[in-house]
Amino acid sequence: MAKSESKRETANPSVSQPQTVFRHRLSTRIWHWVNAVAIFVMLMSGLMIFNAHPRLYWGQYGANLDQPWLVLPRFPGWATLPTNYDLALGRHWHLAFAWVLAFGLLAYLLWSLFNGHLRKDVALSRAEVAPAHLWEDIKKHARLDFHESEARYNPLQKITYSLVLFGLIPLLILTGLTMSPGMNAVLPWLVDLFGGRASARSIHFICAMGIAAFIVVHLVLVVLAGPVNEIRSMITGWFRLSPPPASSAGDSA
Amino acid sequence: MIITRRNILVGGAAGLLTGCDALGKNEDFRKLLALGEKGNFAIQRSLQDRMALAKEFRPEQRSPVFRVNGTHEPRGQAYATHVAEKFANWRLTVDGLVARPQAFSVAQLMAGPKRSQITRHDCVEGWSAIGKWTGIPLKLLLDAAGLKSQARFLVFHCADKMGFGTPYYESIDLIDAFHPQTILAWALNDQPLMIGNGAPLRLRVERQLGYKQAKYVERIEAVDDLSKLYGGKGGYWEDGAGYEWYAGI
Numbered sequence: 001m002a003k004s005e006s007k008r009e010t011a012n013p014s015v016s017q018p019q020t021v022f023r024h025r026l027s028t029r030i031w032h033w034v035n036a037v038a039i040f041v042m043l044m045s046g047l048m049i050f051n052a053h054p055r056l057y058w059g060q061y062g063a064n065l066d067q068p069w070l071v072l073p074r075f076p077g078w079a080t081l082p083t084n085y086d087l088a089l090g091r092h093w094h095l096a097f098a099w100v101l102a103f104g105l106l107a108y109l110l111w112s113l114f115n116g117h118l119r120k121d122v123a124l125s126r127a128e129v130a131p132a133h134l135w136e137d138i139k140k141h142a143r144l145d146f147h148e149s150e151a152r153y154n155p156l157q158k159i160t161y162s163l164v165l166f167g168l169i170p171l172l173i174l175t176g177l178t179m180s181p182g183m184n185a186v187l188p189w190l191v192d193l194f195g196g197r198a199s200a201r202s203i204h205f206i207c208a209m210g211i212a213a214f215i216v217v218h219l220v221l222v223v224l225a226g227p228v229n230e231i232r233s234m235i236t237g238w239f240r241l242s243p244p245p246a247s248s249a250g251d252s253a
Numbered sequence: 254m255i256i257t258r259r260n261i262l263v264g265g266a267a268g269l270l271t272g273c274d275a276l277g278k279n280e281d282f283r284k285l286l287a288l289g290e291k292g293n294f295a296i297q298r299s300l301q302d303r304m305a306l307a308k309e310f311r312p313e314q315r316s317p318v319f320r321v322n323g324t325h326e327p328r329g330q331a332y333a334t335h336v337a338e339k340f341a342n343w344r345l346t347v348d349g350l351v352a353r354p355q356a357f358s359v360a361q362l363m364a365g366p367k368r369s370q371i372t373r374h375d376c377v378e379g380w381s382a383i384g385k386w387t388g389i390p391l392k393l394l395l396d397a398a399g400l401k402s403q404a405r406f407l408v409f410h411c412a413d414k415m416g417f418g419t420p421y422y423e424s425i426d427l428i429d430a431f432h433p434q435t436i437l438a439w440a441l442n443d444q445p446l447m448i449g450n451g452a453p454l455r456l457r458v459e460r461q462l463g464y465k466q467a468k469y470v471e472r473i474e475a476v477d478d479l480s481k482l483y484g485g486k487g488g489y490w491e492d493g494a495g496y497e498w499y500a501g502i
Contacts, residue, residue: 041273053379060310061373063320063380082277083270087377088495089277095502096289181375182297182501185305185460197373197381 021151023239028117031108032234038100039211041093042172044081046208048090051075056205060196069202102173109165121153122162128155146225147242164214168207175204287497294499303428307459310371316382319374319441321449324421327413327469335412340453345394345437349408349474352399359439359453365389368436376463377496386457388438392431394473400427404475408482409456412469415489423467424479424487424498425458434459437470462500464490 024032054075055068062068077083081093112118127133137155140146146154153161177183178190178200194200222230233239276282326332335343340359348354369387391407407430411421429435436457439446446452451468458465465488479485484492491498 044273049379053376055380060314061316061381061383063316063318063376063382065318065320066316078266078270081270082274084274086277086495088490088497089283091377091497092283092286092290092495093277095293095497096286099289099292179375180293180297180502181307181373181462182293182301182460185307186297186300186302188308191308197375201379 019241020238021241022237023151023233024237025115025117026237027108027111027115029234029237031104034100034104035108038097038104039215041081041097042101043208043212044079045090045093045097047075048080048082048085049087049094050205051080051085052087056202057198058195058202059198060191062198062201070205098173098176101169105165105169105173122158122165124155124158124162128158144224146221151239151241160214160217164211168210168214172204172207172211175200175207179204290497290499290502293502294497297499297501298428301460304433305460307372307434310373310383312371312385314383315371315385315442319382319384319450320380321447322376322463324413324415324468325449329414332412332469335453336448343453343471345454345470345473347394347398347473347475349476350401350404351395351475352401353397355394355398357394362389362437362454363439366393368433370434370436370457370459372434372457372459374463374466377490377500385440385442386436386438387440387443388436388454388457390433391435391437391456391473392433394437395430395475398475400475403477405477406475406479406487408474408476408479408487409467409470410472410474411467412471416493419483419489419492421467421469421489422483423456423465423489424476424482425456425461425465429458429460432458432460460501464488464496465500 050072051074054072055062055064056070057066057068080090082089109118112122134155140154141156174190175194177187178194179197184191184197191197191200194203229240277286343359345357345359345362346355347357366389367387368390369385371383371385373381373383375381395407404427406424406426408422408424411423413421415421425435434457437454438451438457439454441447441450446455451466451470454470456465456467456470476482479487479498483489486492487498488496490496
């Protein structure tokens, strides 16, 4: 934090050459965009499938005469894929892009383990998870101050990415498999793990909503942190560090 | 139109949506998408032991009410007569590519060897219900009829007509046909099948979704090719609504 502040204090308009850093390696960028497409298709086709029976239950079974814990109105056409009700086509989309999502994540995680991305960029250090440090990071987020995290992920970012990479998406994949009667015969313990098919369907929906919430926050933060620079860095890999305030006018134009 | 950031966002999103809808209507793209489910079929069949059983439950784990879905009561005088006669003249024929075509009465089937299983019925729409099914293993009927070597699928012809005007029918391959849990059920929860649940006979293929569980079965036909029947996709919903033939996911 001292670094970014000192940079601002020593603002010098004559130093106009912005400093760029290489922030995202190729594997991260490819996975990000492939996964972005897959996640959107999965969410929207998932809402189409949900619309076929917009009720959620806990336990081994659940149908109209059983007690649901959540009943929702059908999601509107703009949120579903396809727009008009078509369960078969929604399932075609969902079950095709499930392969992209699952094997994309698997390839990315294996590759990131191999090239050190997980260890160097995502794993939290002991110092980072110290409460005082986390609190500092929360306060910075509340002030919309993202300068420190320009070159590296900040602790809140690391925690969030870890939750998505190792929590939400794997849970979505496993609960998705649990809903398949064919897979139940192959992996019966999976149904037991989630407490039944109706429970697995509920967890699947909750995780999907978690992903949707992540996307909203992710996009808001990208906009707040400078969308052109952020998106460019996820395409080319190169990120332009904030120039001193004096020359910042007109940036990201 | 004034170009604003909002317009670009809304327009862009709408454009993407219509683009996806257009893609979904494109025949070639649909075939590409369908590869996902064909892949599921291939991988499930390669991972699944042929005899691997669907999970069976304890009696107290059953749904309090087993929901009726699809046809609630087949239309027409023929079925009404069968109901009035308590299905005494209902015949299940087994024919097609078999050495010895058969016809069984319901009483004959009920007197034969039986299997009971408490299993979960998963509708493609997302709901599930658990019930106890009792019936005769399909394998016994096939053994009696003697499948010819060209036979590759079994088609289940049903007594109900639904919205698309054609009779309900479904089909399975021989792996599922000879699976120990594949039965022609005549009882649900120790009671004779109710009309809504498929009286007098219904197929149970426990490792697949609900639309495979054909109700009101009158005829089992052994065939070598599904493309010659009705819409050619191997089932009523497959022909009419585009559901995948393999319903294991």
